[in-house]
């Protein structure tokens with residue numbers, strides 16, 4: 001059974017829900033994602049406190065396209081994670097990478113500790129856009145068993161950082177200080193991964209990568225990569241910026257490495273990644289099933305449907321879908337078992 005409850009409203013009447021249940025591996029917004037490698041993506045929350053001007057998932061208090069936010073109950077998350085790891089039966093990395101900011105999860109330290117208690121977990125990493133604002137938090141992350149922080153800061157300039165992150169309270173100088181503390185005084189590794197927005201932070205990404213190398217990021221894993229600015233359907237677009245092609249992006253990376261003598265492209269092996277069995281998915285494209293609509297999804301126009309036969313959630317795309325009603329639906333996307341369906345007809349039971 002999957003339950004979605006506790007509907008309170010936050011930020012301009014957006015719904016905040018708690019999710020509880022089994023098999024949380026079929027929705028992109030929360031739960032666990034298995035892409036057929038030893039790295040499992042853990043998504044405990046959709047919440048974010050930033051309003052980055054480039055956010056590809058339109059997160060944060062000022063979002064225009066988000067309808068709901070979700071926080072996953074910790075036992076449910078751990079049960080799904082352990083289920084998949086048991087099936088894979090190999091050492092894994094647990095990567096906490098949300099469609100928000102993972103450090104906002106209220107049980108983040110417990111989550112890391114409980115992931116760590118699975119003997120097949122080799123490493124635990126978390127992605128953050130700069131919520132590491134105190135040594136106390138970093139120390140608690142270390143004590144909980146965190147191995148790596150993937151830090152995405154896109155400039156070292158104080159005022160520009162506020163602009164890019166969309167919040168006036170953001171203090172990149174504090175993040176820089178704490179990141180240096182992480183490298184020098186903890187067992188946690190640091191991987192720095194700025195986003196390059198062509199024409200907006202060209203010089204900044206160079207400085208961020210140089211800084212990452214200078215402070216000794218990459219004690220066990222690669223020190224730095226550069227992320228590509230990608231425009232998504234529901235994401236925010238930076239005014240006046242056109243997305244470049246992937247071939248131009250890789251050209252930029254090649255030139256960057258040659259010019260500055262700093263590597264920013266790494267192989268799967270260098271990341272310690274390898275292919276594994278994928279947890280079996282109950283449905284494929286074209287399959288039909290019955291679902292009950294439990295709640296709106298993260299974005300407007302999507303809903304979360306529950307399939308009682310297989311005890312899983314699916315994303316239902318449709319405008320006239322009604323909460324609490326039952327539908328016959330057809331699977332239109334099944335990549336990595338992130339199931340998206342379209343309604344065929346409403347069913348009256």
Ligand code: SF4
Nearest residue numbers: 048052055059100129
């Ligand atoms: S880019 Fe990341 S940190 Fe920024 S608003 Fe989006 S989810 Fe939050």
